[in-house]
Amino acid sequence: MVLLSGLFFACTEQSVEHVDLKDLPDKVDFNYHIRPILAQNCFLCHGPDPSSRQGDLRLDTYEGATADLKNGKAIIPHNAGNSLVMDRVSSSDPDFQMPPPEMKKTLTSKEIALIEKWINQGAEWKEHWAFIKPTIEQDAILEKEVSKQIDVYINQKLEQKKLQSSRPATTYQLIRRVAYLITGLPPTVEELEQFSNDTDDSYEQMVDYYLASQRYGERWARHWMDLVRYAEHMGHEFDYTINGAPLYRDYLIRAFNIDLSYDQLVKEHLAGDLIEDPRLHPTEGYNESIIATAYANLGEGKHSPVSIKEEESIRIDNMIDVTSKTFQALTVSCAKCHDHKFDPIPTTDYYAMYGMFESTRFGPKPLTDQRLIKTASQEILAEKEKAKKAIIQLLKSDQTDIAISESIDIKQFIEAQSDQSNNNFVKILGDFTQGSWGNWQTDGYAFGEAPTSQNLSIDLENNKIEIAPSAATSRTFTSGLLGTLRSPTFIIEHDTISVLAKGKESSIRVIVDNFQLIQNPLYGSLSKLVNSDQYEMYNLDVSMLKGHKAYIEILPGIYKQHQYHLDSSAYVDAQLVYTSNAQLDLQYPETIESQVTIAIGDQIKAIDAWHNNKPSNRDIKIINAKLENNKPALWGSSTILASLEKIDKSSSALVGSPMIHTMSEGDAVLSPVFIRGSYKDLSKEKVAHGFLTATKLENDNFPQEGSGRLAWAESVLHPDNPLTSRVIVNRIWHHLFGQGIVETVDNFGLQGKLPTHPELLDYLAITFVKDNWSIKRLIKEILMSETFRKSTIPMEENLSTDADNLYLHHFPIRRLEAEAIRDGVLASSQRLDTSMFGRPVPIHLTEFMTGRGRPRRSGPLDGEGRRSVYGSIRRNFLPPMMLTFDMPIPFSSFGKRNTTNVPAQSLALMNDPFIQEQAEHWAQNTIDDPNKSTTERIEHIYLTAFARKPTTVETQEAIQLLQDLAGGSISDEKLKNNLELWTHFCHSIYNLKEFIHLL
């Protein structure tokens, strides 16, 4: 038995508090004083969730708190003496006291006194601060400049709290501070020289300089990546690749660098695919707006879930969590199983969002130059027309008989199936032989405007010209183009889905409950590879998933290990899709009888029909037979060849675009409520699509078609939305000061922290919107304030009153983030490669990184010298040094990182080969400059690392260290070229605390 000392329990004893009434505020404020007490202690049983409510009492609304109870009222305004609440919280009778003893919570004497005073003052109720629209007090006299107004608000609080502002930071400190906070890199020695001349406007010039740097976007994109749990792989057993994730990262970097207005950024994230006028990439010309929607797809993914519906509920839960936190700082996912215990977020809000994501489809999207698509596709069609004319002329001149085999009529075939089948059921889901998509949709441009009845397809490689019969074809222009043909959402009722198709390296997929990672052993039958130049029946077994919702997608390209590949020769043609209970080996007999001879007259008729754009499938067969017969003549015609070459040239401009999985619209799916969060226990009623009700925005006219994402985005950006602008300005403030005005940057709900400077927050939110949602502009205003330019050293007298520096009497000292530390190391050693964008740099693997899905090859130790934002993010192989310095694990939104202090950090800086290697590079640079004396070298190293010159003592210490390492003493001459000693010195610089802290 373990021995226990008395001391063990000493700490649990309650200390008796004496409340001095003078300590209570003159006017007790519900939002700032009372609600936090109620939320922490009472709401679990007397809050918004009726399922756990006790004694029929709710204390989260005025009506509830003042309602008649059996023995009176919980709260009687102006009369604490008769309010039952006071009896309960003051009681020590375990059967009577509140909170009850089993809750293990007790109110302090001060809290009880506050409640008493508040009731006696009238028990004024206020809505939670975050749900009231930001306002600026009418009688406020505002400074012209935002930066000055910031100081006014900050100084008011300091005066109130009797706190002394710290002195301004030094110029050098400010340059380093601004450089790191804006670009994530230390200032160069040249920049230091440029901006340290102390003229009136040099500070502003410096701020402008760094904000204009391309490095700015790289740092601020990474902040955003924390919110959307950015990763390039899906985790789970084999860490499959998320298609195109790095393109999203690049999108963010560009967006921040061009200072994309925040309202546009929001809109593009939630509905970039639905924006009428999407932004185009400035040089590449592709649709930028759509890339943002990939954010939702960056979560985990599991390849063989035993329950596909449960898997969907996990994925969507994560999307709800990330979306609601990122844009609204609300924890909507807390309302999955029951109404939110603290916030006015009912479960129906959760399932309204659920329906939004359930109605959203993900799939590959090509990033192709939009301008090229227009011109090239027109060129191709024009040339096809030219070629057609020449071909017609040539074919007409051929008078020989030909033979074709008669085809079965498709409709007849299907009807025959219906008759033969025992279950006697065949249902057509899609028919593309009649020149229309029906209720199907296409995505991308490969399939053209409508199914064609006569597409001329040219295969130069195989010397093949043919006309496709009536069908949906992905080679309206050329093969190798991406487009997706998708069915409406339907409920699976039959055993088999059959598609009559032909093609090359293409796919037919049944997407059940939005599940994409189709593979064996459980779901292999949901996907078929199309790889035949003759029409075949592709039968997909869906018998085990009856009752599930699904849609069918037909697309050129294939998934290998869940990564999408599109070969330049890939295409798919499809004629018919149906579902049945027929056997799986159902075959479509293309021919029913042997050859028939077609006389010249019928041949001419067929050609004329083609000429008039109305060939029947039989006509097409005749023409194709003639094309085959006249091959040498066709390939000998210079007119035809010229057209074909032009088509080929225009086509090649379109193929080979980068691909990313983004959103597109599906049919509206309204979700039921999952009772207690279980996907197996569903409410009868479905929840309409709509926006978060806590914002009190109009929901009556919320559209119920499609996903409703655009309307959701518009609600986020609605002028009456109380959260959006506050949330983003608070995030920016947080990144600049290391602490938000609201500390809980991802939670503005009742469990979040209250703003330290509510007026300032509102002022910034309103100004931000007025300034066209410009993030750079807001950053600049904050940087120009005196508040930002304070020293980190607090005034002695403040430490007893505001040790936590809530009121910003000094600039908060902070440790740099993981990325800034690594990038700073590379910048110092001059091994930083500032090239931008592109494929992630493979992770450097050590023997300590093991497990499934381990990449076959290790990346370089120095990450190719690229900035950390470009390093690969594999969920199962996250970079250890980054994690050690608190890069978040990408599973939920992290608007605020932890700052921990673990020995692994020191061990990394002391012993990690990367740090050693960079120290050596730095030392090599140092000795490569023979003109500098030892002292000058030390000075240069200090400027590089700390953006300041060393003091005399520091120079002496440095020389002493070099001497010590040399075994006591070393001559200047010998030291000059001693790589080892300088490496030790540079390595020590990396290990000084000043290197990883921002002063």
Add this chain to the structure above:
Amino acid sequence: MHKHRPSNKPMSRRELLATCGNGFGSVALMGLLGSLPFGNKLMATPSLVSDPRVPHFVPKARSIIFLYMDGGISQVDSFDPKPRLAKENGQSPYDKFEVETTQFNNIGKILKSPWDFKQYGESGMWVSDLFPHIATCVDDIAMIRSMTSEFPEHTNANYFLHTGSGIQGRPSMGAWVTYGLGSENQNLPGYVVLDGGLTPPGGLDNFKNGFLPATYQASVLQPKEIPLANVIPNESQEAQLAKMKYLNRLDNNLLNKIGQPDQVEAAINNYELAYKMQSSVPELSNFKDESKITKQLYGLESDDPHCRHYGAQCLLARRLVERGVRFIELTCPNTGHDRWDQHSNLKKGHEDNAHAVDQPIAGLLKDLKARGLLEDTLVVFAGEFGRTPFAQGKDGRDHNPSAFSIWLAGAGIAAGTVYGRTDEYGYKVIEDKTSFHDLHATMLHLLGMDHERLTYRFSGRDIRLTDVHGRVIKGVLS
């Protein structure tokens, strides 16, 4: 025998501050390895809970050794005998009970166990021939035959077992424990994973701190000359010492210049600790001071290299317990059968795995007991789920989260008990259904913590290891 470990007497805040006057220690430093209960306000981790807490009640255990049987060991072949399987071997399970979809859904016939079961000890507990050594320890073991999981897939099930949630990113049980109690050793991490060779599906995230401060993450020690990344210096001791002194002087100058912020002070102290770890960690696996008898006990002289390997991990676990490490997890050795995950070739796979771990585990239990350490060490043996009573294909078994066996031994455990019951096929639980939440609640309980009160505020909620579930499994407590 003596107990070679520090006293469990917790320090008061005053004592703590007094201790800080000595040597290189400081309050901030002691928080570094989670050695203070519930983190430490003085440490610069702003997101820590605001009220410092102590254990909620008298603890029975001070350390936990978690023997993780990665892949899902078969209950009907190990600790839950089902004679009916032999009787109905080869018959269709569909005629017997409702068969649920499985991970591979390749449902074969009822499959009898290839191993015989016998009763052992005074308790008469049944153990199969797979575990002849563990069988000799049954009187120290409480067997739970009614464990269930919520997930039939490895990754989710692993996360669920380790973190109480099936999704990535939650704190592991070891992180919760060190967050709650801290460690007793100032030179070693409070939460150590001994990498037996196989990283479970879901990766190192099974051992992470999740949203808890990184202080509480596992240090994964590998069975190599260098057990931990960066723990061995790449330079001479003299050079390092000279540099450390230089750093110390300059950092302290800085500290004084900038008003001594806690955060920087803690970072400085961090270096002293890291410096010490460079010797304290490698010293762990130096078995020179272990007797030949001890080594034999753990299987270090076995002909089976996997047994020798796992034996060394078990011995290391005992050495960590002696040094006051709070939570130790052992992962499985790689016997070439993809963990305990025998979708086919059950006999050979389970046999080789069992042979690798059986003697070392029995050795560990006996050694802990002989040294008096078992009475305040909890040993837990568990996989993420069990296996089906019917075959997958011909000679494998698929995942079964609906019923499986795990066992506990040591501190506060009712030794020799069997808890819970499964149906005649070992397919479903029919009595005393138990979940990992219950296991977590029980583990915390034995460490003196109320699982409902061990919380951390994240994402607007006070989150627990046991989510909103969990009850202490009283039936296995002494």
